[in-house]
Amino acid sequence: MKETTATLLDIRLLAQGYQVLTFDAPEIASQAQPGQFVHVQVPTLEPSRLRRPFSIYDADPVSGKLYVLYKVVGFGTQRLSTLPTGTSMQILGPIGKPFPLNPSGTPYLVGGGYGVAPLWFLATRLPRKGVLFVGGRTAADILETERFKTLGWEVRVATQDGSLGVSGLVTAPLDEALAENPSAELYACGPDGMLKAVGERAIQHGIKGWLSLDKHMVCGIGACLACVQKIRKEGTGDERLARVCVDGPVFESREIVW
Ligand SMILES: Cc1cc2nc3c(=O)[nH]c(=O)nc-3n(C[C@H](O)[C@H](O)[C@H](O)COP(=O)(O)OP(=O)(O)OC[C@H]3O[C@@H](n4cnc5c(N)ncnc54)[C@H](O)[C@@H]3O)c2cc1C
Numbered sequence: 001m002k003e004t005t006a007t008l009l010d011i012r013l014l015a016q017g018y019q020v021l022t023f024d025a026p027e028i029a030s031q032a033q034p035g036q037f038v039h040v041q042v043p044t045l046e047p048s049r050l051r052r053p054f055s056i057y058d059a060d061p062v063s064g065k066l067y068v069l070y071k072v073v074g075f076g077t078q079r080l081s082t083l084p085t086g087t088s089m090q091i092l093g094p095i096g097k098p099f100p101l102n103p104s105g106t107p108y109l110v111g112g113g114y115g116v117a118p119l120w121f122l123a124t125r126l127p128r129k130g131v132l133f134v135g136g137r138t139a140a141d142i143l144e145t146e147r148f149k150t151l152g153w154e155v156r157v158a159t160q161d162g163s164l165g166v167s168g169l170v171t172a173p174l175d176e177a178l179a180e181n182p183s184a185e186l187y188a189c190g191p192d193g194m195l196k197a198v199g200e201r202a203i204q205h206g207i208k209g210w211l212s213l214d215k216h217m218v219c220g221i222g223a224c225l226a227c228v229q230k231i232r233k234e235g236t237g238d239e240r241l242a243r244v245c246v247d248g249p250v251f252e253s254r255e256i257v258w
């Protein structure tokens with residue numbers, strides 16, 4: 001983990017409410033692994049000066065470029081959207097335990113909204129292609145599906161209002177696929193309800209399910225305990241509190257005590 005001064009090279013509107021930032025951050029880009037995140041100090045943010053955590057959406061160790069995909073939800077993300085290119089900012093990273101990259105079956109990635117960010121980075125680094133299951137409230141929350149297809153991934157979409165793909169939750173197409181081919185390994189990032197549902201399916205089918213948790217964070221370096229999650233040790237069943245920032249954000253389904 002490094003603290004670095006990164007330069008904002010580009011801000012791109014991806015879809016309504018979603019942006020992609022490109023930074024020049026070679027020290028982080030050279031070490032980044034899928035599932036890790038960066039902690040960004042948003043400049044001139046008086047109401048709350050805490051850093052904001054964002055998954056690494058992509059990283060190019062050759063060019064030194066680091067990419068973050070985010071949704072505008074409050075002060076920090078609004079401020080990020082207004083910054084001019086060339087702005088320097090402090091970024092800490094890469095932080096946390098990444099996704100493992102050795103699936104024992106077909107990789108099934110499950111995400112929605114900005115949860116697709118670490119899954120894209122993961123899709124570019126996994127040794128085999130699989131299926132992206134992407135869900136959201138409406139079509140506007142379904143991001144980057146063409147990019148996954150171009151990379152050779154199958155994409156199955158579900159929206160709650162039926163505006164794109166099948167109508168309902170992302171677990172519907174996931175269940176269909178698991179019924180056809182239960183020899184899969186699951187990787188998910190999104191809201192707790194979705195993670196819990198994906199984790200239950202991993203346990204039910206006796207396969208691994210890697211879940212990236214999204215907790216409110218303060219320090220991002222394991223010191224403040226703002227981000228704790230109850231987990232159980234596999235084998236013994238002993239329960240303890242883990243810090244999502246440094247012990248996660250990725251946990252195996254069986255570890256998490258919901
Ligand atoms: C490991 C990790 C990875 C993340 N990756 C991404 C990402 O790739 N893209 C992205 O858009 N967001 C990501 N988030 C969430 C992101 O950190 C928050 O959306 C952001 O900090 C909000 O900042 P803000 O100042 O705009 O919002 P605030 O003004 O602080 O809050 C606005 C609203 O957002 C909610 N919020 C704040 N922090 C979080 C959080 N951690 N999770 C969920 N809701 C939150 C608040 O409760 C409030 O309702 C990630 C969070 C974690 C912990």
Ligand code: FES
Pocket residue numbers: 216217218219220221222223224225226227228243244245246
């Ligand atoms: S955010 Fe401080 S310990 Fe995780």
